Amino acid sequence: MKAAVLKAFGSPLSVESVPDPVLGTGEVIVDVVAAGMLAYARDVFSGKRQYLLELPIVPGSGGIGRVRAIGPDATRLSIGDWVMIDPTIRGRDDAVAPDIILQGLTAGTPEALRLQRYYHDGAFAERVRVPTENAVPIGAIDPADAGRWFALGRLLVPYGGLLAGRLLAGETLLVNGATGAFGSAGVMAGIAMGAARIVATGRNAAVLAELEHRFGDRVRTVTMSGSEEDDRRNMQRAAGGPVDIVLDLLPPEASASWVRAAALAVRPYGRVVLMGGIREDVALPYAWMMRYGIEVRGQWMYPRDAIRRLVGMVRSGQIRLDGFTVTEFPLDQVNEAVAHAAANAGPFKMTVVRP
Incomplete structure (x- = not known):
């Protein structure tokens, strides 16, 4: 052959x-x-x-x-x-x-x-x-x-992260690094799974605008400035309420401060799923995580049954x-x-x- x-x-x-x-x-x-x-x-x-x-x-x-x-x-x-x-x-x-x-x-x-x-x-x-x-x-x-x-x-990787984070219909999802191939697919998967609002972050304003145009009012975008505090505040403002889950899909060249900005935007007892490729370690405040029950987990790829579920979503038109x-x-x-x-x-x- x-x-x-x-x-x-x-x-x-x-x-x-x-x-x-x-x-x-x-x-x-x-x-x-x-x-x-x-x-x-x-x-x-x-x-x-x-x-x-x-x-x-x-x-x-x-x-x-x-x-x-x-x-x-x-x-x-x-x-x-x-x-x-x-x-x-x-x-x-x-x-x-x-x-x-x-x-x-x-x-x-x-x-x-x-x-x-x-x-x-x-x-x-x-x-x-x-x-x-x-x-x-x-x-x-x-x-x-x-x-x-x-x-x-393309969809399976972020879908695996959303399954790991137990995204529920009606929740607010923050996709950190939404302008890349997997991040944009994460927005699509989040819409299909019933997220009430998705905050999509990235540096490319044109791509972010296209996400809003493609998916409508359920998507709100944040152009990252590089200021951790400003970015976190803008994410929470775009969410218009509590952020239930963060799906981080930032590429290797991204900064750890961008991960922190998104993670710290999550509500008490919220979930943070790390699937990106950044090369820096990320420091998160111990007292905040403990006091507010923040769940942080890494996820590589997806569970075995994810493909069949995703095929069902395609066949049903979701x-x-x-x-x-x-x-x-x-x-x-x-x-x-x-x-x-x-x-x-x-x-x-x-x-x-x-x-």
Whole structure:
């Protein structure tokens, strides 16, 4: 089969013939129809992000495809089923604290490298092997829409954070870092889950205005000034009442003070979910957290049942995928896709490779 291979950090991907994946018990082989290209894939492939990847590797974190072969333990899947290829693979030998990898992207921790060495290659290939539980049925779709259906991958990350924060219909949500790809998807997911008001923060005033235009009166925006006290006050003013939950999705280059501004805007007994990538430590006042029962938790990715729930929201019309602009590239143009994704990052834009 054909696949795109990363042989050395800093080198282009090489499209070449590689051995077909071999099916094992507890596994599924999927014919990849569409695989998403991350906006920061270039930084991963150059080594700038220092992700745990053992080369050579077929990258590609998740996709949409059709089941080609199933193992003897599959009781519901059938050959030809449309599935989402879930890249979040969890070790099966520790139910309490499993090691986790993102297939074709990173091992996450040194302990998870053993798992990555087995589920080594990702979705920038004609076929990919995944654990049975990572081929999640999405129902029948038009093959031409496969790229748009990969918007599930964009939505799943913030959706996992909102599930972790237990967002309830009627609550006020603050999405910190809403002008990026995942932050804007967090606004969309919050709307679908019934948030009464969403405060969206960021530095790009034009993107914030587009969020208000796209989602209407339930969204209020705050352009970050860099003054922690001013930003916190503006967030609370935009909320028009208590902020129940903060979902932080700030990128690596953001300041810890922006996290603090949002966290300190939450009401007593409110919740703060950290999903961003900032590299600084964040100091929060101990006495305030203790006295007011503030809940702060980190969240990486999403629970296993999140995909099925999200598919249900799409099928019911709570989430519309036609709001995403999709640019597609054949596998032979995978390096062009890497460049395009970097140059066209932002809300509701997706770059997709179609093997």
